[in-house]
Amino acid sequence: MRIHIAADHAGFELKSALVDRLTADGHDVIDHGAEHYDAQDDYPAFCLSAGEAVVAEPGSLGIVLGGSGNGEQIAANKVRGVRAALAWNETTARLARQHNDANVVALGARQHSEEEAVTIVQAFLAESFSGDPRHQRRIDQVAAYESR
Ligand SMILES: O=C(CO)[C@H](O)[C@H](O)COP(=O)(O)O
Numbered sequence: 001m002r003i004h005i006a007a008d009h010a011g012f013e014l015k016s017a018l019v020d021r022l023t024a025d026g027h028d029v030i031d032h033g034a035e036h037y038d039a040q041d042d043y044p045a046f047c048l049s050a051g052e053a054v055v056a057e058p059g060s061l062g063i064v065l066g067g068s069g070n071g072e073q074i075a076a077n078k079v080r081g082v083r084a085a086l087a088w089n090e091t092t093a094r095l096a097r098q099h100n101d102a103n104v105v106a107l108g109a110r111q112h113s114e115e116e117a118v119t120i121v122q123a124f125l126a127e128s129f130s131g132d133p134r135h136q137r138r139i140d141q142v143a144a145y146e147s148r
Pocket residue numbers: 008010011039043065066067068069070071072
């Protein structure tokens with residue numbers, strides 16, 4: 001699967017670990033920065049770039065990383081067509097796909113061990129949208145608002 005990943009300084013180390021792990025899992029991972037560790041960098045441009053790439057390439061998924069994942073989720077969700085979910089355990093990661101058809105997952109690198117974060121991301125990537133009409137209806141309502 002094609003995966004677009006992005007992180008600021010707080011998620012930088014986890015991003016490197018995820019690029020290695022997900023590539024080893026057979027995914028095609030595109031890194032949208034940060035390219036280097038810079039303790040003063042800002043997350044929006046990286047997350048917006050990953051979000052735009054996900055929307056431009058249907059079927060791909062995105063991962064945005066920061067200290068909490070909150071700002072990264074907020075930024076990614078500004079891209080029309082992005083449904084970014086903040087996942088904080090395997091269940092919320094799976095539900096983001098099953099119920100919300102999330103195409104981007106946000107994670108707080110300061111909230112998890114590396115192993116925990118990898119497991120959460122792998123759970124997100126392995127899950128599919130249920131296609132249940134009640135979930136689709138709700139997603140469509142949000143999309144209708146977004147396209148006004
Ligand atoms: O999680 C984040 C945004 O939601 C950022 O990674 C976090 O705010 C960065 O903090 P600092 O500049 O103090 O390292």
